[in-house]
Amino acid sequence: MKRRKNARAAEAAAPETQAVPLLSIEDLTVDFRTDDGIVHAVDGVSYAVETGEIVGVVGESGSGKSVTAMSVLGLIRQPPGVVRGGRILFHGEDLRAASARRLREIRGNGIAMIFQDPMTALNPVMRVGQQIVEALRMHTDGLSRTAARDRAVELLRMVGVPNPEKRVLQYPHEFSGGMRQRAMIAMAIANGPELLIADEPTTALDVTIQAQVLELLRTAQRETGAATILITHDLGVVAEMADRVVVMYAGRVVEDADVTSLFAQPRHPYTVGLLGSVPRIDSDDILASVPGSPPNMIQLPSGCSFHPRCPLARERCRTEEPVLTDIGGRKSACHFHDELRAADTEHLFAVESR
């Protein structure tokens, strides 16, 4: 078994900035015990979120993007999960060392979560309004029931739920998918969190409803000033929403850059492949495809996990694991990131002829 020293290397390359970031994940490692062996779901992940920033975390299923985010709020079930190492600093406070009571305080108040499936987050046998009221009263001492109810109506109106006075009295199953997602967003922003973690918030929604919810997330972010971690597999959503993008592959961060640079000039071959394989609504270009499949997370390939699928791979990639390194205002975990600087990345992966 191998372990990476990504975070330490990255820190060495990029000295601490003056201010402490709002959230800083450092060298986080999470395993899951399964019948087949130990799954290295998150393997030395480090990234930071600054105040008010929208960070898009992209990757395919099993890349560790959700597990990383769930770890922030201590939502990994242990067992089967084991958080093996690393730190999660919120305003400099290590949440891994925080008491259960302290974590409860932070959840909702400091950090709030928006899930893919609202039905997993909403209580099906409790009126929607009551759930928002509960969230409000948990974090505000002395808030009267009537005041909390008024605030719940106000919140639902803010997130665009029509007839909020009537809707607060309904149960989640009486809401459509898009409306449930709105109700969950209302709950998430109820206590004015500084950080929102949205895990595939629009994946289950139809495209016109997705557009509504993304618009709402933008508004919510603008009005509350909350930083947002937006976890998604949809590069279109990232391009429209994020300030910065963290690309994950096989439990590691492979690239971290501002959104414009990442799309214009990716500096990791996996990012190149990902961008090339996405069909675009505004173009007929044919798709490049990344050969093979993501690796078995129980037995990761030696060296760079992406090497079996990488057109740039050579001996060094099979033996030496690349660390996430600062390469001038952005980070890449590729030995040969320099070769992508000037390269015609469009033709890195085989493109089917039309």
Place this chain on the structure above:
Amino acid sequence: MTEALTPPGPAAAAPELLRVEALTKHFPVRGGILNRGRVVVHAVDGVDFSVYEGETLSLVGESGCGKTTTGRMIVRLLHPTSGRVLYRGENLAALPSRKLRRIRGDLQLMFQDPHSSLSPRMSVHDIVAEPLRVQGRYRDGGPARVRELLDLVGLARHYENRYAHEFSGGQRQRIGLARALALDPRMLVLDEPVSALDVSIRAQVVNQLRALQRQLGLAFVFISHDLSIVRHVSTRVAVMYLGAIVEIGTRDQIFQSSRHPYTRALLSAVPVPDPTLRDARDRITLGGDVPDPANPPSGCRFRTRCWKAQDICATERPDLRTQPDGHAFACHFPESATFGAVSDTMITTGQQEGR
């Protein structure tokens, strides 16, 4: 409302393989308090289109628009409430079962979910061989045919003795594809074939499907909610809303000069993976939800979410009118043909509750 639609266009040079006429499917459901009173969901409500040999016709729309139900009626997994499905001029509903069985081989369906559509108790070989056995064609060179099919979809031959659960999503879709191809179909109905797959795998399967289509001269009915994928695979596109086709045309007609407001809204809602276009694109945000198909709006079904709706839209259901160039749309107030003319500013339609 249901006059037969024969769109010419580039694909019209090829012979017509399938024609759907006034196809309708109503599902009775129980509704209301204590399940009293019967409600009828108009899942598909008078749909007409043709599919030509070797082309890809995509059916797109949001959930509940009737695209999957239409696909299932084509392959006879569902019996239409009314209307006809003609395969090479023969009405499938009126065929004696012997003849239908022969035609079934020509029309195959591939399912969306690679995890639930393959039996966990059967080896890959048996899964792919099953249609051959059912049709009594296995005894004659079956094993060789199975290996040929695995080659065709890019799966190694030694996989044939393994079980479906040992494979990744992309590989399972290839197994499903091999099975769908076993009887040498002329046409495949693909129901969201790549929606459950990861991005990098999705591109592999899409490319594979296109290669096979060229190689075997297959026609595809491609059912998808993902307009970006649809743009990549389609010859022609039919846009559905609440059980009806609102617009149908060639790929370019739909993606470059669509005329129906719903199509425009749908296209503008798709996020583009290019951050430099973030503020440059016209954006139409539709308010509200898709109305309840058990109780659709009067007149034009899209009117409750449409920014152009007038009185006539509530009283008169617009016909799907075919233009001289084969492009057809059902709207009293269609958009002009030049793209981008819809909105210099962002349009946000009213927050009406689905009525």
